[in-house]
Amino acid sequence: MRVVVIGAGVIGLSTALCIHERFHPAQPLHMTIYADRFTPFTTSDVAAGLWQPYLSDSSNPQEAEWGQQTFDYLLSHIHSQDAEKVGLSLISGYNLFQHEVPDPSWRNTVLGFRRLTPREMDIFPEYSYGWFNTSLSLEGKRYLPWLTERLMERGVKLFHRKVESFEEVARGGADVIINCTGVWAGALQTDALLQPGRGQIIQVEAPWMKHFILTHDSSLGIYNSPYIIPGSKTVTLGGVFQLGNWNELNSVHDHNSIWKRCCKLEPTLKNARIVGELTGFRPARPQVRLEREKLHFGSSSAEVIHNYGHGGYGITVHWGCAMEAANLFGKILEEKKLSRMPPAHL
């Protein structure tokens, strides 16, 4: 069976690996990954990599399950000696609000979730309510190379190629196409629900910072309020989520806004050395598109599994989605087996 995965961000690579691990070689798969961007140039490389869903539940309750499955899966690997190679580590920190908010549905998924005490709130004079918890950090620039290594070990081939249509891939012989094209999915098939949620981040050296600090302003929307997320080597400063903005260049205005607001939140940042600045497009959609579609091209057809539209929580839900995509793949295999069975003889 020939499988083509389009997209090599966290969704493409993890879905490819999940499917290949689950079915091959019991069901021999010839799998290829096509992408026009590979690490470190994918959206996943811009993301800070903190596991945290949005504050309010998605319209699709499955997304909360996918997030939980991803957290549990990652946590089960935290004591592996390879955890650091994979880019995985534990990190504790703060979510800050200007007024009391209900606890999130993921409060029992993360570790040690609690509300902040009054003395802790004193540390953040602009905010009046908050949470503390321990979560996981999974850095794209380590995880994606690790996934790539695992895939190549298994004989999966990766090619730098810009796919212009599903048809071209189907006519090339693909039986199943896994569409993990993220924010650019609209180029292959119009999707009015998908938009870029442009983000810009500043990377600094601030090794004294040991906690993530995410602030929230309900009037501005998610991730339009300053956030500080320490990684293994640098700290990510952000706080921009611009729907519909396709500008891939770093904006001076956004830089100044992020810098000013993060320094206000954490005054020690004025000592931090800026080492990078990046822009990425969160693939924003009211909910993730994770479903099958059978496409027909003349006499041939191809099964497509769509897995895109993970907004600002792709890393957070990636493994749960990969497993669901693998479930859908399994159904495709079942159906193909059934269709190959000889007709019953009377």
Added chain:
Amino acid sequence: AMDTVRIAVVGAGVIGLSTAVCISQVVPGCSITVISDKFSPDTTSNVAAGILIPHTYPDTPVPTQKQWFTETFQHLSAIATSAEAVDAGVHLVSGWQVFRSVPTEEVPFWADVVLGFRKMTEAELKRFPQYEFGQAFTTLKCETAAYLPWLEKRLKESGGLLLTRRIEDLWELQPSFDIVVNCSGLGSRQLVGDSMISPVRGQVLHAQAPWVKNFIRDGSGLTYIYPGTSYVTLGGTRQKGDWSLSPDVELSREIFSRCCALEPSLHRAHNIREKVGLRPSRPGVRLQKEILVRGGQRLLVVHNYGHGSGGISVHWGSALEATRLVMDWIRTLRIPAPVSKL
């Protein structure tokens, strides 16, 4: 007119420097000279990771220990949230203290001083299968590599003088000084003949493992992982009466192994360096006044030493107390000698 009171502080570790700075802030009209054979980075304090978790002194009353810890925590909290935080080397860090069996004291006296203290959840304890109980909290790390130079700078800015000199006898400071504050740590064994102070040798490793952001401490105090700005401190040992300052390779291997058992990702730590410090251990901190008399001379002394494992955790509280004792002595000095009337 009142003469300037001349104060000598012996010792330039965290106790000596913070006491000197405290005196300079609180006591008007005094000159301060810090005299020590060792300055940062060569003091005992430099080896300490500087995590604020108090050590318990059997001979110091718990309310006093709690007061000193609280005063230190508050003092450092103000620095940590100020623009000076990075220069002073003070930042917040969260983590876990885990116990193999439930301790008799589940909630220590300092639980309400640190931030967010609570019992670890079952899910959190799962990561430590050999441990039955744990505490989670947020505390401060006071990194001596930055903090001591920062204190030195503040002292110099307020007119203090730092002298490198080994004092063999406190009487050397007569008649140049009116009051001597003895912060000589383990050196007091020889300097003032205190046999109650002895070394508790600590060996630690400084490793590069920047992905480790939470501290982990075994409740016994023997094994700990303290992530810092430039390296992670892996410890340790508590060897009573051992004066050796040379690192022991077998101990390093063993420390590394114990820490990896708590945090397996440490196997990938690199650039590991060994450090040794001798904790100035005493059943209780000696924080008291003493008048030394020799011939017709008297020497007014304030002792502030013997902080063992807990020096950084209580340093500001004991500096404040030492400062109060210095002020007591100054009042004595300034009472005019009675003039007999014929």
